[in-house]
Amino acid sequence: EIVMTQSPATLAVSQGERATLSCRASQSISGNLVWYQQKPGQAPRLLIYGASTRATGIPARFSGSGSGTEFTLTISSLQSEDFAVYYCQQHNDWPWTFGQGTRVDIK
Amino acid sequence: EVQLVQSGAEVKKPGESLKISCKGLGYTFSSYWIGWVRQMPGKGLEWMGIIHPGDPNIRYRPSFQGQVTISADRSISTAYLQWSSLKASDTAMYYCATVITVFGVVIPYWCKGTPVIVSS
Numbered sequence: 001e002i003v004m005t006q007s008p009a010t011l012a013v014s015q016g017e018r019a020t021l022s023c024r025a026s027q028s029i030s031g032n033l034v035w036y037q038q039k040p041g042q043a044p045r046l047l048i049y050g051a052s053t054r055a056t057g058i059p060a061r062f063s064g065s066g067s068g069t070e071f072t073l074t075i076s077s078l079q080s081e082d083f084a085v086y087y088c089q090q091h092n093d094w095p096w097t098f099g100q101g102t103r104v105d106i107k
Numbered sequence: 108e109v110q111l112v113q114s115g116a117e118v119k120k121p122g123e124s125l126k127i128s129c130k131g132l133g134y135t136f137s138s139y140w141i142g143w144v145r146q147m148p149g150k151g152l153e154w155m156g157i158i159h160p161g162d163p164n165i166r167y168r169p170s171f172q173g174q175v176t177i178s179a180d181r182s183i184s185t186a187y188l189q190w191s192s193l194k195a196s197d198t199a200m201y202y203c204a205t206v207i208t209v210f211g212v213v214i215p216y217w218c219k220g221t222p223v224i225v226s227s
Contacts, residue, residue, distance in 0.1 A: 032213065036152075043202055043219050043220050044152065044202070044217060046215055046216075046217070049212065049213065049215065050212045050213070053212065087151065087152055089152070091206065091213055091215075094157070094166050095166070096154045096157075098151055098153065098154075099151075100151050101151050
């Protein structure tokens with residue numbers, strides 16, 4: 001099973017600042033990675049697919065990059081609605097696996 | 108527009124059986140993998156298993172093999188997740204999700220989730 005490791009576990013950021021979230025795969029997954037945002041009581045919301053393509057309706061402040069084993073989600077200027085938990089997930093090999101999540105908190 | 112519509116919340120007792128459903132709308136249901144994701148209270152996300160309704164080919168995460176049954180009825184574009192004997196530890200939110208390939212790129216779509224509570 002491919003292990004996805006996200007860092008940091010928690011990130012405290014002020015509104016308007018930049019946030020950089022990392023995701024590492026235990027083996028190469030090419031570009032077969034998605035990023036989700038989840039708020040309490042809600043289903044995960046797709047942000048990025050194919051490692052770097054924003055999903056429909058996702059603001060341009062969200063960007064994804066990387067391939068192989070190292071991936072990054074960047075939020076260029078955090079807004080109040082961006083404080084949430086973020087998950088990466090690989091769909092290169094079954095079982096598809098998620099990282100443990102990064103919580104983005106208000107500083 | 109792709110939509111996944113799940114069955115409603117369930118409250119069950121340990122030992123009871125349960126089957127929850129997920130209906131796919133707005134796409135060719137039999138052409139794409141659809142599966143189930145578990146989220147236990149306060150925890151992360153886990154794919155449980157996926158099914159390709161057109162084959163049908165079913166894959167389970169090893170930890171769920173033998174614990175649940177995934178099936179699909181392509182005539183009504185509906186996938187199912189079934190337990191024969193629930194445990195308290197099955198209490199969780201269950202999401203169905205499908206992955207649709209567009210020009211070689213995989214795009215997932217999710218439903219809003221079905222909460223399952225198992226308590227005596």
